[in-house]
Amino acid sequence: MGFLDKLIQSVFSDKSVNITYEPSTKLVKKTLKRSEKFKETYHKWVENLSFNFIIRLIFEEWETRSEILAPEASLFYYNTDQSNGFLYYFEKGANTDDIHFLVQLFADRVKKLGYMVNHQEEEVTEAENFLKTKQVVYLKPKLKYRMETPCQQLFGNIHIECVWHDGEPYYIKVMANYYSDRAYDLPSSFDDLVAHLFVF
Numbered sequence: 001m002g003f004l005d006k007l008i009q010s011v012f013s014d015k016s017v018n019i020t021y022e023p024s025t026k027l028v029k030k031t032l033k034r035s036e037k038f039k040e041t042y043h044k045w046v047e048n049l050s051f052n053f054i055i056r057l058i059f060e061e062w063e064t065r066s067e068i069l070a071p072e073a074s075l076f077y078y079n080t081d082q083s084n085g086f087l088y089y090f091e092k093g094a095n096t097d098d099i100h101f102l103v104q105l106f107a108d109r110v111k112k113l114g115y116m117v118n119h120q121e122e123e124v125t126e127a128e129n130f131l132k133t134k135q136v137v138y139l140k141p142k143l144k145y146r147m148e149t150p151c152q153q154l155f156g157n158i159h160i161e162c163v164w165h166d167g168e169p170y171y172i173k174v175m176a177n178y179y180s181d182r183a184y185d186l187p188s189s190f191d192d193l194v195a196h197l198f199v200f
Contacts, residue, residue: 028124032135034104045101052200054098058088058172059198078175084190085159085175092168099169100135103162106174107137109197110158115139118157133164153184155193 034042045051061075065086078085090099107117120137137160145152156176163170174197178187 025126026123027126027131028122030122032120032122032137038100041097042101042104045097046105049200050098051102051105054094054102055198055200059200061088062086062194062198079190081178081180083156083175083177085173086194087171087173089171090169094169096164096167096169099162099164099172102172103135103137103160106160106172106197107139109199110139110155110160110193113193113196114142114145114154115158116142130166133167134161136161149183150185151179151183153179153187155190156187158193 058075061073062077065073065075065077074089074091076087078087107120111117116139118138118140120135123134123136125132125134139158139160141152141154141157145154156178159173159175159177161173161175163172176187176190176193178184
């Protein structure tokens with residue numbers, strides 16, 4: 001496995017996501033709560049279709065992910081028997097508000113597919129020479145899908161993560177993690193999940 005592959009693997013892995021951030025000092029870790037002002041501005045952003053530009057950017061890379069050389073790519077795709085996902089690196093100067101709203105938009109679109117937010121948090125750590133802010137929203141299928149065996153896992157458990165460096169958007173990651181034992185039905189296609197996320 002080459003260096004780039006190891007780096008991408010480390011970012012996709014929840015256990016080793018800090019490979020480029022050591023040493024770090026945790027400054028804040030709290031439940032992510034949206035203010036009324038955020039909600040009001042976010043709803044206007046959605047109503048005005050202001051998400052179209054950023055969604056199109058990510059979607060275009062998703063559509064051509066097999067054609068772009070890794071060093072030139074902004075999007076990386078992860079695919080195993082247990083997880084599927086993508087990681088998208090933002091260009092320098094990306095609008096910070098758009099990215100905050102994008103996290104909420106993805107979460108809202110997942111909730112419409114039969115999900116509930118299990119937990120969401122924000123963490124700020126001091127790395128060697130910058131502040132890293134990470135927002136995470138973790139969603140699971142609603143309880144009604146887990147009442148009988150085998151449970152319906154829909155698209156799996158969904159992990160949405162976004163990272164900023166010194167307030168500048170750095171990357172967004174969406175992962176679907178699956179159960180493979182007999183207590184669960186097979187998950188729905190990750191491509192279908194992406195189709196719901198990338199509506200513009």
